[in-house]
Amino acid sequence: MPRRTATMLASTLMLIALLCAGVFINVPYSEMSPGPTVNTLGDHDGEPVLQISGRKTYATSGHLNMTTVRVTSADYRMNLVEAVYGWLAHDNKVVPHDTLYPDGKTEEQSTQENAEEFSQSQESAKVAALKELDVPVKSWVIASTVVKGSPAEGRLHAGDVIKAVDGTTVKQPSDVAELVTKHKPGQDVVFTIVPAKEQAAAEKENRTATRTQKVTITTKASDDEGEKRAIVGISAGTDHTFPFTIDIKLADVGGPSAGLMFALGIYDKLTPGSLTGGTFVAGTGTIDDAGKVGPIGGIEMKTVGARAKGARYFLTPADNCAAAASDTPAGLTLVKVNTIDDALTALKDIRGGDTADLPECTTK
Structure with missing residues (x-):
């Protein structure tokens, strides 16, 4: 066999071997790619994304599209060939697996967390x-x-309204942690609450819940490095009652x-x-809640x-x-916003055709 032919054959076999190896070598990366974009003013899967009843609404036009990202699942194992292809592809992005699923988070845990964040948003x-x-x-x-296994488990429940901690009225979620951490681990803290079921019944009957109860919980030490804080194992948040019904239908x-x-879609309607x-x-x-983006x-x-x-x-x-x-698609203008007010001002300029002074994004 001529030397040149032998060299080409050896190179080809080596390349095949490397490709085969690349298919079987898993790497700790995940991939992100553009996901669906949905007009909040329009329909999705046959029904309006925003459904408002009990208040007059107005006709809308154009698009106010929310955007999404597709990601590989938590248990997907990317191989070397896929990672290299993703790095070279312009519209995809390969990132460390832990960036999307930190601390060994499972697909189920990630889905649950995303659902909770979506609901809160x-x-x-x-x-x-x-408010606007x-x-x-x-x-x-x-x-x-x-938190399961925490001192609060079985004592407090998701949806319980926290009126006071140790007799001090709670006005915002951050007050709860501030009042609890005034204690030392092992000390008792007293919550004044309206049970979630009582609050739900009051809302249904359009009345103010008045039945409260006191719940005493013994704190424990946090898992932080360094100085330990007193905790009870809850996350405080905010719930609301609206004067009319606003449903967001997007599965x-x-x-x-x-x-x-x-928010912009609701405002427009x-x-x-x-x-x-x-x-x-x-x-x-x-x-x-204050409109900060x-x-x-x-x-x-x-x-x-x-x-x-x-x-x-x-x-x-x-x-x-x-x-x-740093990589703006051709024909797209990026408008910088810090608040919903910024967005409304920008939209006023856009619909009026006065776009010369829009606050555009820069790489600096």
Whole structure:
């Protein structure tokens, strides 16, 4: 066999061997790619995304699209060939597995956490939108989660309204941790609560829950490194009562990143005229009850997905601007927003055609 032919054959066999090895070698990475984008003003799977009853609504036009990211599952084992392909592909992003699933989080745990964050983002979106419209919303502090095996298990329950801790009135979720950590581990703390069932019954009957009870819990030491804090094993959150019904119908979506776009969609439906003026606007960002917009993950994937569907403008959390601007899809303008007010101002300029002074994202 001629030397040249032998060399080419050996090289080919080596390449085949490397490719085969690459298929069987697993690497600790996961992949992100652009996911579906849904118009919050429109329908999804045959029904309106935003359904409002008990309050006058108005016709809307254009798009206010929320955006998503697809990720490989927690138990998916990426091989070397897939990782290399993902690194080379422009529209995909390969990241360390622990970035998406820290501390060995399972698929079930991740799904549950994303569902909880999605639910909370919907509540905050409603509150933020109604505050912009000066519509009063009743709010109170609740035990949002109770850790299994903690001192609070069986003593407090998710949805219990926390009125006071050690006799001190609770006004916001952070008050709970502040009052509990005034104790030393092993000391008792007294919660004044309205049980979740009583609160639910009161809401159903459109009355104020008045029956309270005191619950005494013995604190334990936290697992923090260094100085230990007193804890009882709950996370405090906020619940609300709205003066009319706002339902958000969107299955198979998780996480908090659609908050801003839901808030804008609700605002648009409750006000005359069109926020977009018929323009295709997409965006992302968490939102809190006060209307502050927070950063999200996978911004590069979301801008790609939005532009592919036809978006011309993308409302971008200020903290994500630099990453988004480093690789902006052609034809898409990234608009920096810190609050819902910023987004509403930008939309006013967009529908009016006055876009020269939009606060665009930069890489700095």
